[in-house]
């Protein structure tokens with residue numbers, strides 16, 4: 252390319268920027284990407300920063316769009332009822348590793364993590380659409396296994412698989428799942444509606460899925476170094492199951508309804524407790540306190556954490572993928588909530604100026620930091 256040609260292209264780029272023509276912009280994007288002066292690394296924004304950046308200023312033009320970007324699912328108005336929609340994309344090598352993830356489990360998990368987002372709006376998942384992009388490395392039998400897992404989840408959560416898309420990929424497996432759910436309009440619970448003095452509650456226990464992941468990663472390395480070695484996973488079924496076969500806690504919603512408690516804010520824990528409580532606090536315009544000694548941690552999780560010299564609190568706060576429910580309730584519901592098995596009160600909401608802190612067993616305050624599973628920072 253001659254200097255004159257480069258100058259001509261740069262002039263074209265400048266003009267294109269002003270005209271914002273779609274076809275010409277295509278060229279522009281390629282050029283900008285190659286221009287180090289105009290390039291912002293994705294890691295500079297992080298996952299949530301990037302979503303904010305890409306979606307800033309997008310205001311719904313349809314009155315049916317009650318809630319767009321910014322919660323576990325979008326909320327669409329249909330009179331007394333709302334439709335809830337959420338989507339997740341899973342990429343081989345980023346979100347799953349087929350060295351230790353059986354395809355049946357992968358299919359189950361891909362469906363469940365989406366269903367969990369509908370549960371996190373206090374809704375019922377009803378339909379699923381599954382897009383797969385798959386290279387010729389996979390056989391029909393392998394995809395049958397994947398779908399056996401998806402079917403199992405559909406059966407368990409009474410969800411219909413109603414469509415999707417299938418394409419080839421150059422390498423690897425991509426799974427994109429969209430879930431559609433329903434709720435009565437007045438039943439929907441957002442992240443942004445916690446109130447000062449509310450109690451912070453969590454279902455089940457935390458940090459297990461991350462410990463399962465660390466175990467599987469360790470055994471993968473051992474196997475790679477010596478394929479004769481058998482995996483040493485004895486006694487750790489609980490955390491392996493937490494990683495490979497998570498569940499959406501629809502049962503918790505039923506228990507809450509039976510107890511006559513409606514959470515004021517609700518989210519599922521996909522990225523780690525720290526990240527999720529910050530969503531509730533920030534979106535509700537509040538601060539919070541979480542008590543370390545109230546964090547529910549299973550004994551196997553604690554044992555595996557010790558093996559890896561990881562603080563179990565770190566695993567619980569930042570591990571991610573537990574898919575438990577995190578929610579706030581009015582302090583007047585204390586008795587009702589305390590009576591429900593498997594629900595733990597771990598803290599409370601405060602006014603915004605108080606900030607967001609973890610109170611350690613020793614009584615010190617640590618700022619809650621969403622370092623969790625930020626794939627773009629990794």
Ligand code: ADP
Pocket residue numbers: 302305306319320321322323324325338339368521522
């Ligand atoms: P969750 O962890 O509950 O699945 P995410 O953190 O993935 O939720 O997404 C947060 C919000 O941002 C959701 O409302 C989601 O629909 C929206 N979102 C995520 N990625 C994009 C994107 N590329 N474009 C538009 N909206 C997005």
Ligand code: MG
Pocket residue numbers: 322323367368371518519520521
């Ligand atoms: Mg979610």
